[in-house]
Amino acid sequence: MLAARTAVQEKIASVKSSIGNTITISPAGMRGFEGGGEPLTSSQIDSVRSLPHVVSVSETLTDRLGTSSTNLATAVDAGSLGERFAGRSGIPDSAGSAPSRTPRNFTPPITSLGSSDLTNLQSFGGGEISIIGGGKFDPAVDAEVALLGKDLAEKNSLSVGSTFQAYDTAIQVEGIFDAGNSFSNNMIILPLRTIQRLSGQVGNITSAIVQVDDIDNAKATVSSIQEKLGAAADVVSQQDTSGQALSPLESIKNISTFSLLGALIAGAVVILLTMLMIVRERRREIGVLKAIGATDFVVITQFVAESITLTIISAAVGTVVGLLASSPITRMLVENSNSSIQTVGRGMPGGRMMGFIGESNTNWRNIQASVGWEILLYGLVAAIVIAFIGSVVPAWMVSRVRPAEVMRSE
Amino acid sequence: MLKVKNLFKEFPSGEIKVKAVQDINFEVPEGAFASIIGKSGSGKSTLLSFLGALDQPTSGTVEVDGQDIGKMSERVKACYRSRKIGFIFQSYNLIPNLSARENVMLALEFGRWPKAKRFERAERLLNAVGITADKQLRRPTRLSGGEQQRVAIARALANEPKLILADEPTGNLDSQTGKMIFVLLHNLARTEKTTIVVVTHDLSIAGNTNTDMIFHLKDGKMIKS
Numbered sequence: 001m002l003a004a005r006t007a008v009q010e011k012i013a014s015v016k017s018s019i020g021n022t023i024t025i026s027p028a029g030m031r032g033f034e035g036g037g038e039p040l041t042s043s044q045i046d047s048v049r050s051l052p053h054v055v056s057v058s059e060t061l062t063d064r065l066g067t068s069s070t071n072l073a074t075a076v077d078a079g080s081l082g083e084r085f086a087g088r089s090g091i092p093d094s095a096g097s098a099p100s101r102t103p104r105n106f107t108p109p110i111t112s113l114g115s116s117d118l119t120n121l122q123s124f125g126g127g128e129i130s131i132i133g134g135g136k137f138d139p140a141v142d143a144e145v146a147l148l149g150k151d152l153a154e155k156n157s158l159s160v161g162s163t164f165q166a167y168d169t170a171i172q173v174e175g176i177f178d179a180g181n182s183f184s185n186n187m188i189i190l191p192l193r194t195i196q197r198l199s200g201q202v203g204n205i206t207s208a209i210v211q212v213d214d215i216d217n218a219k220a221t222v223s224s225i226q227e228k229l230g231a232a233a234d235v236v237s238q239q240d241t242s243g244q245a246l247s248p249l250e251s252i253k254n255i256s257t258f259s260l261l262g263a264l265i266a267g268a269v270v271i272l273l274t275m276l277m278i279v280r281e282r283r284r285e286i287g288v289l290k291a292i293g294a295t296d297f298v299v300i301t302q303f304v305a306e307s308i309t310l311t312i313i314s315a316a317v318g319t320v321v322g323l324l325a326s327s328p329i330t331r332m333l334v335e336n337s338n339s340s341i342q343t344v345g346r347g348m349p350g351g352r353m354m355g356f357i358g359e360s361n362t363n364w365r366n367i368q369a370s371v372g373w374e375i376l377l378y379g380l381v382a383a384i385v386i387a388f389i390g391s392v393v394p395a396w397m398v399s400r401v402r403p404a405e406v407m408r409s410e
Numbered sequence: 411m412l413k414v415k416n417l418f419k420e421f422p423s424g425e426i427k428v429k430a431v432q433d434i435n436f437e438v439p440e441g442a443f444a445s446i447i448g449k450s451g452s453g454k455s456t457l458l459s460f461l462g463a464l465d466q467p468t469s470g471t472v473e474v475d476g477q478d479i480g481k482m483s484e485r486v487k488a489c490y491r492s493r494k495i496g497f498i499f500q501s502y503n504l505i506p507n508l509s510a511r512e513n514v515m516l517a518l519e520f521g522r523w524p525k526a527k528r529f530e531r532a533e534r535l536l537n538a539v540g541i542t543a544d545k546q547l548r549r550p551t552r553l554s555g556g557e558q559q560r561v562a563i564a565r566a567l568a569n570e571p572k573l574i575l576a577d578e579p580t581g582n583l584d585s586q587t588g589k590m591i592f593v594l595l596h597n598l599a600r601t602e603k604t605t606i607v608v609v610t611h612d613l614s615i616a617g618n619t620n621t622d623m624i625f626h627l628k629d630g631k632m633i634k635s
Contacts (some may be wrong), residue, residue, distance in 0.1 A: 026517040080575070095561020174456065244532050284503070285505060285506075288499075289505075290464075290488065290491070290502040291462065291464055291491060291496060291497050291503070292491065292492065292516070292520060292565065293446075293488055293489070293491045293493070293517065293520035293521060293569070294488065294492075294520055295485060296484065296488075400604065402465050402466065403459075403464040403465075404456075404459035404464035404465035405465065407464070407499075407503075
């Protein structure tokens with residue numbers, strides 16, 4: 001239980017440390033590229049900047065390049081799943097019914113992302129985007145420059161300084177990035193103002209990332225933003241999302257903690273009763289020891305030493321059993337508590353939060369109980385303390401009786 | 411050596427008080443062999459427990475070498491029991507999970523003997539009471555009653571006590587072995603100048619072994635000395 005608790009505790013700490021002080025604002029009802037909702041405007045987001053605890057706000061606009069407006073070839077193979085989804089787009093054909101035929105030669109579109117801040121860019125999977133060639137552009141300037149995903153650059157034989165066509169405009173490659181997954185590497189990143197102008201969405205944004213001064217202020221800031229923007233926006237903090245993900249983990253930790261406390265109390269009671277019985281059975285021996293010169297201290301020390309010796313032997317056996325059982329127990333606890341989160345985090349790619357939850361869900365399965373020196377030490381100290389208290393009390397009680405009284409009663 | 415004055419002991423038994431010993435007075439000089447004789451329930455074992463600081467009398471004093479046992483703290487009493495007196499019990503009272511030699515060494519440990527000398531002294535004492543080397547390694551359950559009592563005598567002698575208190579030392583032995591044990595104790599009193607007080611109900615044994623002093627107890631009172 002100690003090992004399971006420690007493993008879960010470490011996992012909670014690890015997940016918490018990965019949470020940033022960020023809040024995501026997106027159009028109400030929007031779900032990645034499945035659409036929904038109306039775009040937010042930069043003027044709406046400007047009203048958020050003045051709220052308390054808001055450190056910075058970065059805006060993004062996500063779009064897709066049409067095949068007719070670009071000379072870039074997509075680097076992602078649709079596969080049978082992509083073709084299946086494309087065939088079920090929900091767009092009625094000319095006869096007014098949904099298309100039943102899977103289109104041939106379907107290619108997934110290239111994503112274009114405009115951002116007002118390149119410092120904390122994240123991929124659709126939630127991972128960091130790193131520049132592997134060239135450099136970043138100034139996101140505040142409206143210029144025909146772009147960062148290209150690694151896969152897209154390779155597919156189209158482009159390098160830093162090359163140009164390509166997008167939105168029927170020549171764009172220069174300023175840098176090449178690696179986002180860690182194929183979908184994100186099939187993307188171009190442009191300055192926000194540029195993409196707004198080129199795509200005909202001036203002033204529109206599809207998401208904003210708000211940085212708050214402290215994670216403890218995230219919840220209050222979410223409320224303030226939601227109040228400011230009303231029903232037009234969905235406002236979610238990583239803290240809220242991680243709270244959902246961590247809630248079952250906290251439950252497991254609590255189960256482990258209470259089980260551990262229960263085991264310790266039960267152990268203490270068992271040792272106390274056992275030692276009480278042993279000491280009472282050996283009252284005559286105690287009487288003899290005192291008759292031949294043993295002090296109360298010697299008698300108590302003898303019983304405590306016996307108890308601690310037995311405890312250390314038991315602890316050694318317990319450690320072996322614990323080593324073998326800690327992982328299965330942890331796995332069992334996690335599996336039994338896992339069902340509540342199974343359905344979360346399996347959305348379509350395109351939302352930062354969904355990526356985050358998906359990652360947390362993966363974290364669930366990665367909890368490994370390990371018995372380190374620290375756990376062994378805690379366990380041994382707890383066992384010895386319990387053995388000490390459990391044996392010293394009855395031995396002290398019996399050692400105080402007069403030898404003649406003990407020997408007469410036997 | 412041993413001086414007992416106006417010793418009383420009362421036990422509560424329901425609403426009445428039972429007088430276990432009443433107004434006991436006697437003295438035993440150094441190196442003497444004294445026997446306290448009485449029937450079962452006469453209070454002789456209770457009297458012996460006061461001499462050995464195993465129990466506290468209701469009133470009266472017990473002095474050993476001029477020291478009043480009743481005024482000693484528990485810690486000093488433990489020291490007194492380990493160094494000044496040796497106990498021999500009817501049922502031997504050896505520690506069952508220790509060998510004969512370890513039983514004697516335990517008494518030496520309580521008497522603060524140096525660790526290096528304990529083994530040698532235990533071996534010598536056991537040889538002196540007739541326990542052979544192979545039997546010294548045996549646990550008490552693998553020794554006869556007579557042999558166990560010899561080990562108990564060796565243990566009682568371990569710390570060179572000035573006073574040996576023996577409570578029915580031959581009670582669990584046949585008459586032949588009992589006589590041998592008495593002779594052994596008697597020789598000790600002579601050679602080591604150890605004061606020996608023996609409690610027994612067997613007048614034949616006590617009377618046949620040149621006992622220096624005999625005290626008779628009846629219903630907690632000393633009727634003859």
